[in-house]
């Protein structure tokens with residue numbers, strides 16, 4: 365009896381192993397890993413680099429088993445274009461899990477939700493409303509310059525003391541979204557602003573990001589401590605954020621005036637009152653919450669990467685200041701029309717975004733069965749767009765490991781942007797806040813560099829590490845570090 369049971373067990377195990385290693389016909393090549401876990405334990409701390417290295421062996425479309433699912437990894441620009449641009453709707457899903465279902469209250473919001481008619485309607489509405497409030501044109505420019513002048517005032521008051529200004533930068537970028545969404549800015553010590561920034565920082569932290577990633581690869585882990593506790597914590601913070609936004613929406617409902625659309629919330633309420641399909645209060649709260657999660661920390665951490673670069677490559681800071689002085693002198697006021705007049709600033713910003721992309725990988729999924737480069741990809745397959753690998757690809761960039769803003773300056777001295785610089789990704793899920801982010805980066809950077817020289821902390825024994833901190837499982841942030849702002 366025991367012998368028969370052992371034989372049966374062995375047959376079942378062998379069958380399981382055969383099934384595990386078997387691939388559907390026409391599936392892309394890639395490492396299979398070990399049963400149950402796939403390659404999850406072989407990714408290392410920096411999965412983007414591991415994927416790039418595996419891609420050299422397996423090819424442009426790689427199929428990597430992670431947990432119980434096959435993931436498609438795209439490491440190069442032409443293949444990414446063929447997928448997310450040429451088959452836009454097919455590659456506009458989002459890699460998801462039961463935890464994401466909870467986080468989005470059942471697929472509500474914008475950034476973390478799957479491709480549905482509700483997402484399509486709201487993505488369109490967001491883009492047109494941002495345009496309506498002239499994000500990217502003059503009105504947001506004025507608001508950004510208000511934050512920039514607060515920044516210089518603060519930096520002036522530091523009297524050359526070394527400090528980490530990450531929190532202040534985060535408050536500035538959060539205030540810009542408060543302008544667009546709530547119609548107002550807050551003082552930096554205002555409890556609403558401080559709570560918003562605290563909540564966003566916790567939700568995109570490295571500490572909570574790892575469990576989220578684990579729950580994405582192994583959905584059952586969501587219910588097993590300690591991951592379950594971290595997931596509950598994230599959901600708790602999400603609820604706090606929704607409650608805070610709800611208070612602002614209630615204020616707007618009370619003071620709503622059909623003839624005076626003050627901001628994004630008013631525009632949304634108008635659609636709701638008109639009974640437009642998919643427009644609900646729940647969607648409004650989740651969408652605003654997503655905008656704060658996607659559009660504040662990303663811009664402020666890119667500014668922190670700029671400071672990081674100043675310490676590691678000080679000659680670029682000198683060159684930047686010279687370019688600014690040539691056009692504005694030491695006291696001239698910057699505005700957005702100077703973007704074309706000071707090409708080196710744009711080149712510097714793009715090189716920072718190339719060298720340190722805030723979102724190193726985009727997580728998509730397929731919305732229907734499809735083919736890519738002759739390989740078949742079934743509906744619902746998670747897809748990773750390895751933006752980091754594209755931005756460091758030696759086939760497209762001369763000396764990609766060198767930080768060199770001049771790669772974006774043409775022979776006539778003008779800024780030029782090659783199509784393969786894609787820190788905001790491509791296709792249907794491409795960042796809708798790109799223009800706003802680039803305006804903020806330009807105006808804050810020029811204001812800062814025109815008035816202050818950024819120097820290393822004299823008490824630090826070495827420069828901050830170049831290792832990225834992967835927050836929220838998504839965001840490639842710099843480590844914390846202090847700098848000195850010396851008036852020039």
Ligand code: HEM
Nearest residue numbers: 475658659662663666722723726727787788789795797801
């Ligand atoms: C330097 C700053 C920023 C960077 C590097 C950045 C980058 C990105 C990238 C790469 C994506 C695509 C993710 C994917 O494919 O999975 C994305 C999506 C998104 N970004 Fe940004 N972003 C920045 C600033 C902003 C700002 C200021 C806003 C606010 C208006 C914003 C709002 C969003 C939203 C809502 C999405 C999700 C879009 C969707 O799924 O339809 N981002 N961002």
